[in-house]
Amino acid sequence: MIDPVSVQSMLGDARGRFDIDSLLECESTSTLLLKRAAEGAPAGSVIVTDRQTAGRGSRGRGWLASPESSLTFSVLWRFDGGVGQLAGLSLAVGVAVVHALEAFGANGIMLKWPNDILYDNAKLGGILVELQSAPDSALAVVGIGLNLSMPESIGEAADFALPAAALDDIILPLPERHALFAQLLVELAHVFDRFSYGGFAVLRDQWQALNAWQNHPVRLLRNGLLEKEGVCRGADLDGALLVQTSAGVERCLSGDLSLRAQ
Template sequence: MREHKAKLSLLSILSDGQFHSGERLGEQLGISRAAIGKHIQGIQAWGMDIYRVQGKGYRLNKPIELLDQARLESKTSVPISLIPIIDSTNQYLLDKGEECQSGEVCIAEYQAKGRGRRGREWVSPFGSNLYMSMYWQLEAGMAAAMGLSLVIGVSVVEALEQLGVEDVKLKWPNDLYYQDRKLAGILIEMSGQAGGAANLVIGMGMNLSMSGEQGGITQPWVSLDEVLGDHRIGRNQLASAIINAWQDSLEQYEYQGMNGFVERWNRLDNFISREIKLLMGSRVVSGIAQGINEQGAVLIETDKGIESYIGGEISLRSCDTKEQ
């Protein structure tokens, strides 16, 4: 992290969205104006928009609230590692393994190697999104973890609702949607042995203020700023609310399993009562979405009646939208 210290200090100064002269920045950080210019280039490589105007200096295209460990810890009750620049928050906790405490969180400003399901890249520019992961030891074992991404999805949407965010929905099995566009994705990775506890790492990336130029994403997506309109939620407030929601839902899941979440998930199903397609390799199942069941399987009404499907390689697409 020492290699990024100057860049992070520079961003802390620039976070107010005002102009700061290169000379003044150099004085504050104890480095030359030339070094300031090099660090600015490095910050831009993280996906940050920084402008330079002759006679005025440098500024961000808009103010940014940086994540603050003390503020996060004051609103939560779990161990938190704030690592601004990281390869992957999930990988950090996976590498740490059973040294983690159950509930421990890793959160970052920028991921160099963020990933989604099936090894896809998760675009992770600095400060534009929320990148966080939680370690959880599930005593009931790996088999009991089936459907856990649904539980986490419910907890995130309900946390957003408590913050005044409306109309965010869920796409089976692991995405948050707003008006048929992706707002966030959930990735759960696990390890363990038969008969023992499951070691889970639950990761989420949420688009907060990412621009189209930063995104480079092929599927339809939306940022939380667009969902909120004139309303604003601080990044630390949002992260704290989600951390607490995850902890509460995981504790509830330990005792109730999916039973306490089916109705809550179905209320938020983005595709319920709509025609959908399930893609399972070369097989395609078409029908009307009917929510999920107690096993976390997606239910589809077909010509044969209500059928249930579950599995990591199932892809859900709506017949009346582009590929999801």
Template structure:
């Protein structure tokens, strides 16, 4: 299979993973990655954080066919369905001086959005700080956790969950709706090809991020902002903030224009909802 070729598959996919297909999707970048795929795992993020691989110059990736105790933001359970989702984490060690973690989770979301668009998904949106939507329905989520890196620059464990083909009638709490790649495309790429394509997109964007910071990618993120110029309510840390979403700044902070002026939201412990 030529590099970058995407194999279509039926779902659910309960076959053993073919790591050569991941390498094929990565193409010339394959030597930069070390990929492990476990049949089952409590949490890929926890596994990489607890048993951090030695720094051998490669990006270490852990995927699983079934995650039994995945974690999302704010202590929520990360829901996934064996054979219906792609769940994986990757450990990225940045060069000293890289602007970690400012805007990092937004860069991950952008990488997912660009990957989905290259596959042909239409209506891809980004919900600050860590969700990827299609026409308002959740398609993927991100959890970034920091760990000691090189010198004073932190490393990041990037956890990603992508809905490939969800069981009928599935419901995710606190989500207005969910979608999956099978619904959006008619068919979905194999788990292995999708993993390779996302990793390749992350690799390119993280190179830009490490040199120029999130500001170099902010315009692309803004183009996908699900709540651009819309009335929103930010809740989760004391008094709610109501205003118009005007985008994000060069550090990835959310900007809300309220009655008293522009408010900069830094904390990840918030919820973004339409103000209806």
């Protein structure tokens, strides 16, 4: 299990900004943290677990992970203003994750709109952001899952859009889990601070540089059916996907859309 005291000692300037709870097992770190948020948990509350029994990914999919093969956690953060100001937060979180991995020498980590972390067009991890309104503010519970090594059960997920990747194929030796977790929290604090000041717009250029399919042909599917196709032109200032089609550059919001390379 992750030792919160050890992690706090590695946080540098971010020490004291996070309250870390380490669990051997839980249903879902994000589900549990949302319940704690409703009970008044402060910004910076974190739950990390070795095993989720009902981890959640995008569009209701399960998140497959096994003990020691993954790093799975959720972070609660509170922002001034309404939920509408948090558009693009999942993209901003992706920038923080890439920066944390690059600090350990990882190269070639890319991002796929709106919440996938890729390596060589395979899925290394995922991000799930859930938002709730509060009086004059909004809260976000940010769930992050990273494959440290290949999940044993990955072969059961026949409907996955992308193959899986693992960090131990990218960084040798594999970073110690406490150090990796601490670096992720440090980078998240930096991104949350910048996002609070200027929204996704202040991080857009960094995301564009990490966009795996920038200027590549893509297809957008809804419920498995082709909705539109064109060339990916990145993300707008609010995080909306920009796709150049025969009708011009169109804005696409995530919802239940699924992005695919052609």
